[in-house]
Amino acid sequence: MNKFLFSFFVLFAYVAAAQSKVSGMVVDEFGKPVAYANIIFKDSYEGTITDDNGQFYLESDTTYDTLMVTFIGYEDLIVPLTSKVTYDMKLQLKESSEQLKEVVIFAGKQSKKNNPAVEILKKIWAKKRQNGLRKFKQYAYDKYEKVEFDLNTIDSALMKKKIFKGLEFVFQDLDTSRITGKTYLPIFLNETFSRVYGDNLLGEEKEDVLGNKNSGFDNNQAIIGFIADLYQDYDIYDNYLKFFDKSFTSPLSRTGIDTYNYALRDSAFIDNKWCYNIVYYPRRKNELTFKGDFWVNDTTYAIKNINLEVTKSANINWVKEIYIEQDFEVVNDSVFLLKRDYMMSDFSFSKKEKSRGVYGKRTTVYDNYVFDQEKPKPFYRTESNLYDPVVQNRDSVFWKNNRLEDLNKDEKGIYQLLDTLKTVPKFKSYYNLVSILGSGYVEIDKWNMDIGSVYDVFGYNEAEGPRVRLGARTYFGENDLWRLEGYMAYGFTDQKAKYGTSAKFLLDRKTRLIVSGGNRRDVEQLGVSLTATNDVLGRSIASSSLVTVGANNRLTNINLSKLSFEMEPVTNLRVGIGGTFRTLRSALPEDFSLDYIDPEQPSGIASTIRQFDFNALLIYTPGKRTIGYGVERRTINDNYSTLLLNYTKGNEGVLDSDFSYSKLQFSYSQPWQIGGFGRLFSTLEMGKTFGEVPLGLLNVIPGNQTFFSNYGTFPNLDFYEFVTDTYVALHLQHNFNGRLFSRIPLLRKLNLREVVGLRGVWGQLSDENIALNAPATIDTPLQAPSDKIYYEYSFGIGNILKILRIDFNFRGNYLDAPDARPFSVTGTFGFDF
Missing domain, CATH: 2.60.40.1120 (Carboxypeptidase-like, regulatory domain)
Known part of the structure; x- marks a missing residue:
């Protein structure tokens, strides 16, 4: 063409x-x-x-x-x-x-005083708790949502690319965006119809999904989970609106007058209600702000219509534009309720005007509001199943009756287009490649099996040298009620094979009763976390990093068997019990010792630990959202806290176990959204071991001898530098999201982000444990940070080339320790918005 x-x-x-x-x-x-x-x-x-x-x-x-x-x-x-x-x-x-006589108007930045728009804004603040659903004790409404993804900026050069050879028919349905004026090709559509119930007195809300329909990717939880995380609900009356893990200052925020300029532009009747039109735009560039306007009623000061467009200078990656429209309808002559919510995002590697990308569009329509119909509290505890076959296979009559907004011609064509594409081998190849990169597994459909993870194939450590690993798992679908998994590995230096096997079975979907077990024989770097709950196949990056700092030779041969039961009696509350049997010995005895005193041995010293432990675990994750109902579910948000309580009881003599002891551990992790000042992540950990145990069973303060930034570790500590039986640790990391750099002219255009960290730990090691582990002190000095709190601090620069963060880590004390590292540089790669 x-x-x-x-x-x-x-x-x-x-x-x-x-x-x-x-x-x-x-x-x-x-x-x-x-x-x-x-x-x-x-x-x-x-x-x-x-x-x-x-x-x-x-x-x-x-x-x-x-x-x-x-x-x-x-x-x-x-x-x-x-x-x-x-x-x-x-x-x-x-x-x-x-100059107008009625209003004092200033060019450029607007005054906060004597500004009629600001006076109206103050009345919006005063009335916002009296508007919308908050006015009623209970509420219910229908909700219809459609999410569409489109390939945009289509031109003849794109059509002629080899990647589309044999797929030219997809370009028959081009359309034009009413927001940007660019051509686009619809490629995905998801529709959901549900009934939402809420009780303002109880603080409860539930959503019953009655119908769900995808174009071409039936029941693909990865896509649905991505959509759910990408387009979370928001309230324009809140001070901050969260999109793509960033907090944008709302134009209706109480802090808005410090962030935006406001101007009263017009007034008019809208649906027989007199409304004011206010324009707003940011006072400074590079901040997470919007520009746009809104119409507000002159008596209730409720919003009738608002549009928000993220400024191009905002410090956000991979998103060129975000545009939002919300329309409200008048109920009972005074109450304004959300009628329609439209959001469009333009995802692109570049923010240049002509760069190609993908539109993500969500349209949500609300209708059939009902108020003050009380329901019992247990009603809100029951959950609907999005993946119920009845929900997933609604017929055309259902959708015709329940679509609160008809599909346009292009949207109707997506279903036919994707059905056709699924029959094209070339498209299948592209889809499979993306699937492999996303999941790390190669799907073998005819065997109902996945091969992988492809990211674990190669590794290196000083005990094994170069290492290869190949794994597989059963996979009938994303909601499998059971899953088997295993791997084989081989080290070329020690010339030994390793393996791991695991099985999980979901016995009851209502309580999520899961039984799991497995066995692993491998080389592992122990002591890289204090309160980890990894499964039997878990493996730390420290065991296979290609490049490390210093002598990374304190590795352990582990033979671990595990059987556990877990259930979720209340949403987000997991309770588990189980048992583990471990055999531990040094993988490099000439460099690293796990020896301890054992009078029953002829030499008086033992080098192998045999231990059976009973475990009881409680994990509470309030606010966590998951998707799916199988034995392995997908988490779709990261703004929830985690409280963990773990009790371990060792029993001497059981399966020839060597020690009796008790261990109690607690951790609390919490993300904090600090308004427009970024995001703080905090973790508090504490624990105590009762009884005498060898080095392999003590709590090692997690060091980090890799070049990767790893939250929860101390990058200037070597492995086993501090060992404790009693500890308290605190980790703080705050990402300012460019708030500071955006005010420096020479750095503003680079969209860099500032990250600061502070971490500290205090611990003790009893004299009895020091005496028991005396043989190990030849290679591993047993010391705990008991004299004073050990601490580190760091400064990081993130978003370098949009993918790299570099942290500069400083050791605060204990600098006189042998081979102490006062300074280190670590980094991490990631595709963050």
Whole structure:
């Protein structure tokens, strides 16, 4: 297809999709772009605001013949529209020579005093707890949600790429975004219909999913989980709105006047209600802010309509644009309830205007509100099953009756398009490649088995040298009620084979009663965490890092067998009991000793630990959201706290166990969203061991001799540098998300992010344990940070090239210890928004 024909078809799509479309740039008399200028179709309340570069795009289903451009400090500009589609306009504003008498107006940054928009904003704050669903004791409503993903910025060059050879038919359904004016190709659609119930007195809410439908990817929990995490619910009246793990200051926030400029632009009747129109835009660049406008009622001060667009300068990765619209309807003449919520995100590797990407669009429609119908508290404890076959296989009659907003032509075509694509071998190959990169496993459908993880194939440590590992697991589907898993490994230096096997069975879906067990024989770096709950196949990165710091030779040969039972009697409360039997011995006896005094041995010294332990575990994760009902579920959020209580009882003589002891451990992890100042993550850990045990059973303060930043460890400590039987540890890490760097002109455009960390630990080691482990002190000095709290602090620079974070770690004390490392540099890779 040549460029002329392509342009013709694109133009035809533009004209067919809407009645009025305009785009262009607004500049001042010196030709400089005017950011945040107001663009509206005259005699309407349909409009937009120019971006940081003065660019704009606006469309409407209604035909308009006049465009109006306004900005504080400039004269209004009236532009006749001679056709339905007018692109690449260059509109010049002139400085205003007159000043309004009614209102004192300032160009650029707006005053916080004597500003009518700010006075209206204060009344919104005062009334926000009296608006919406908060006015009622109980509520219920229907909720229909559709999420769509589209490949955008389609042009002839893209169509001719080899990757699409044999897939040209997909370009028959191009359309144009009403927000950006770019062409796009729909590639995925998910629909959900549910009934939501809530009780403001009890503080409870539940959502019964009655229907769910995907285009082409039936029951794909990875996609559904990604969507659920990506598009979490929000309330525009909150001070901060969370998107993509970032907190954006709401324009309705009480701190908004320090973040935004506000201006009263217009007033008009909307649905027989007199409303004010207020425009807002950020005071500073590079902060997590929006630009846009809202209409607010003059008596209830409830929002009637609002749109929010994230500024291009905002410090967020992989997202070029975020656009939100919310419409509210009037109930009982005074109550404004959310009617429609639309959110569009433009995901792209670059924020350049012509860069290609993927649109993610969510539309949520609310209807059939019912109030003050009380239901018992147990009603809110029952959960609906999103993956119930009845829910997943609703017929066309159900969707016709329950879609609160009809599908448009393009959305209807997605189902047919994906059904066709699934039959194309080339598309299957692309889909399988993405699946492997995402899950780490290669699917063998005919065997109902996965091979992997591909990320664990190669490794290295000083005991094994180069190492290879190949694993597999059963996989009939994402909601398997049982799963078998195993691996084989081989070290080329010690010339020994290792293995691990595991089995899990979900016996009762209601209480999530799970029985699991397995056995592992391998080389492991113990002591890399204090209160870890890894399963029998768990393995630390310290055991297979290709490059390490110093002598990373304190490795252990472990033979671990485990049997456990776990259940979830209450949502997010897991209770488990079980037993483990371990045999531990040094993997490098010439460098690292696990020896302890044993009078029963001919030499008086034993080198192998045989131990059976009974374990009781309690984990509480309030706010955690999961998806699926199988033996392994997927977590779809990370903003929940975790409380862990673990009790271990060792029994001498059981299966020839060597020691009797008790160990009690507690940990509490909590993420804290500190408004616009970023995110703090904190972890408190404490524990005590009662009785005398050898080094292999003591609590090692987790060091880190790798070059990877690993939260929960001390990067300037070597493995086994501190050993305790009583400990208290605290880890604090705060990511400012660029809040500070955005105020430094030379750094602003780099979108770097500041990360600071502080961690400390205090511990003791009894004289009895020191005496028992005397033989091990030849290679491992047994010491605990009992004289004073050991601490470290770090400064990190994140978002380097959008994928890299480098941490500079400093040791605070105990600098006189042999081979103490006062400073280290660690890093981590990640694709973070």
